[in-house]
Ligand SMILES: CC(=O)SCCNC(=O)CCNC(=O)[C@H](O)C(C)(C)COP(=O)(O)OP(=O)(O)OC[C@H]1O[C@@H](n2cnc3c(N)ncnc32)[C@H](O)[C@@H]1OP(=O)(O)O
């Protein structure tokens with residue numbers, strides 16, 4: 001029924017990107033879905049275009065538009081969340097971070113920011129005229145709602161993912177279709193779990209009970225926990241998460257996940273986007289046990305918290321003695337982004353019997369191999385606060401776990417120093433004394 005319309009809209013990548021003009025804002029790529037042919041075609045137009053702003057985030061594959069323009073006169077990258085490549089572009093002055101509370105991203109797109117063109121990678125069209133957003137449901141539907149033009153690049157290897165809503169775009173909303181053939185998907189290898197990650201995860205595992213609903217963040221520690229859950233005696237777990245990662249496939253394969261005790265989306269694994277190995281991408285394809293949703297559904301604390309026993313596990317870069325958490329920058333240097341961390345910190349605490357865990361190794365080794373405590377008297381100058389202090393519940397290092405909710409500053413300092421690396425405890429006590437958050441004991 002849609003074959004004629006499909007044929008009419010099919011063009012080459014070079015033809016499709018002619019719709020992009022100088023001064024345009026383009027919603028372009030997310031995580032494992034970068035429209036490679038459109039990217040290369042747009043890069044070829046560099047000399048005729050100025051001040052084109054591209055938006056995306058969590059990028060794990062090369063961006064031709066950025067590689068072709070080392071002075072940034074033609075293209076600027078604006079990132080909702082920095083992957084490693086984007087971090088380097090920021091350092092070169094070619095890219096900028098957009099402060100984000102991830103659950104709000106669709107609303108920013110619908111109400112606040114300019115989107116001239118959406119140019120994204122999708123799965124092949126189905127018989128009803130729908131293109132699945134595949135591994136990046138997230139916010140694409142919201143971006144399409146406000147764009148002047150929509151270009152989809154079809155990747156035959158993009159899993160056709162099932163979803164709740166806003167996980168597809170209908171051909172009637174698409175201006176140009178670019179057939180990409182089999183492009184594969186970039187692989188994000190699971191960060192290997194270190195001994196330290198496992199020590200931290202050991203403190204979290206006993207807090208998880210049968211029937212719990214799990215969110216895992218990015219990084220080695222959440223990955224370690226996923227593996228440990230898979231090897232545990234836990235049962236009847238549910239998954240309601242932002243990012244779907246390989247650790248969840250391990251949990252499913254080990255028979256830990258039924259989703260039957262979830263209050264929302266019973267029996268379904270709910271996520272907003274996915275990045276990982278080919279095994280995981282194959283698991284996502286046409287799998288009715290999964291539902292991709294827009295991120296204002298997966299991450300909104302009011303929605304996510306309707307699942308009881310929601311357990312959120314995220315990493316951080318540093319924490320000060322009053323409990324403020326930085327997970328996105330080292331001083332003023334942007335490392336990643338706030339992403340959905342605060343969303344899930346709030347959601348898990350507001351879920352009946354839910355718990356939120358911020359997990360971090362007690363120290364960080366700089367380039368010279370010198371260790372620094374990640375628990376600090378004051379936050380490093382310029383570090384962004386990702387979670388404000390009243391929002392933070394459990395904090396875990398390899399030395400233990402503490403629950404900060406309701407504690408006065410002196411008890412927070414005491415609790416956090418008790419899980420700091422022993423080499424730094426004395427100096428942290430001195431700092432706490434200077435900050436007047438150390439109570440003299442009789
Ligand atoms: C998708 C989801 O996660 S779901 C929702 C949750 N979202 C979030 O939690 C967003 C915020 N969190 C994050 O971005 C991550 O969890 C992080 C950055 C806190 C930790 O991620 P990890 O991959 O474990 O971080 P890792 O320890 O490898 O550090 C990342 C980089 O920061 C550097 N870094 C870490 N700590 C510091 C520090 N204190 N000072 C300077 N640099 C530092 C590391 O050297 C590394 O740099 P490199 O990649 O150039 O080698």
Ligand SMILES: CCCC(=O)O
Pocket residue numbers: 057058080081102218242337338339340341
């Ligand atoms: C914004 C996506 C990544 C994250 O939440 O960390």
